[in-house]
Amino acid sequence: MKAAVLASGRGSNLQSLIDEWQGGSLPVELVGVGSDNINAQALVRAAKAGIPARAFLRENYSDKESHELDILNWLEELGVELLILAGYMRVLSPSFIRQAEYPVVNIHPSLLPAFPGLHAQKQALEYGVKVAGCTVHFVDEGMDTGPIILQQTVPVFDEDNVDTLSERILKVEHEIYPEAIRLIVFGKVKREGRKVTIYRHS
Numbered sequence: 001m002k003a004a005v006l007a008s009g010r011g012s013n014l015q016s017l018i019d020e021w022q023g024g025s026l027p028v029e030l031v032g033v034g035s036d037n038i039n040a041q042a043l044v045r046a047a048k049a050g051i052p053a054r055a056f057l058r059e060n061y062s063d064k065e066s067h068e069l070d071i072l073n074w075l076e077e078l079g080v081e082l083l084i085l086a087g088y089m090r091v092l093s094p095s096f097i098r099q100a101e102y103p104v105v106n107i108h109p110s111l112l113p114a115f116p117g118l119h120a121q122k123q124a125l126e127y128g129v130k131v132a133g134c135t136v137h138f139v140d141e142g143m144d145t146g147p148i149i150l151q152q153t154v155p156v157f158d159e160d161n162v163d164t165l166s167e168r169i170l171k172v173e174h175e176i177y178p179e180a181i182r183l184i185v186f187g188k189v190k191r192e193g194r195k196v197t198i199y200r201h202s
């Protein structure tokens with residue numbers, strides 16, 4: 001299955017996917033990495049791994065529609081069958097999602113539906129939750145509202161700050177994102193409306 005990744009920044013989730021792919025434990029072909037940020041470390045990581053990397057800078061387009069259209073065309077040229085958002089910090093429009101003829105998945109650093117949007121870890125700390133975590137979900141036309149594939153919890157400690165909590169969550173992100181992708185590629189994920197069922201043993 002040909003997969004592409006969109007990432008806006010550091011790209012540690014991308015790196016964990018690259019590591020698993022190169023180690024033979026991620027059964028996809030990573031055919032492209034796109035970014036809306038020319039300085040994204042994700043682009044450097046892709047280039048180092050020999051994956052075609054391309055920046056789509058928002059300022060080079062007159063509007064969101066033409067920006068997204070260019071990305072969609074590029075994904076089509078690549079023959080993408082799965083689109084993986086890994087820290088892509090721009091919300092894809094409903095029109096993008098409707099036009100994408102392949103599943104789009106995302107990872108978010110909270111236990112959705114709690115704390116969607118930006119600064120999820122800060123939101124969680126300010127709310128005072130005792131358990132936090134991350135979510136892999138299909139992307140639908142809303143923001144962080146799509147059907148949930150996998151979630152993983154982490155504890156929140158009294159002495160946590162945004163950095164310590166983010167680091168603890170990130171560690172489990174790097175475990176559940178490759179796992180979710182494996183399950184999808186192996187046909188173990190069935191999506192019916194909002195409900196996603198995982199068939200691990202069939």
Ligand code: GAR
Nearest residue numbers: 009010011012013014087107108109
């Ligand atoms: C990750 O924590 C990811 O869950 C989050 O951005 C970070 C990207 O880190 N994504 C979102 O908040 C999306 N709403 P990375 O660039 O090191 O993978």
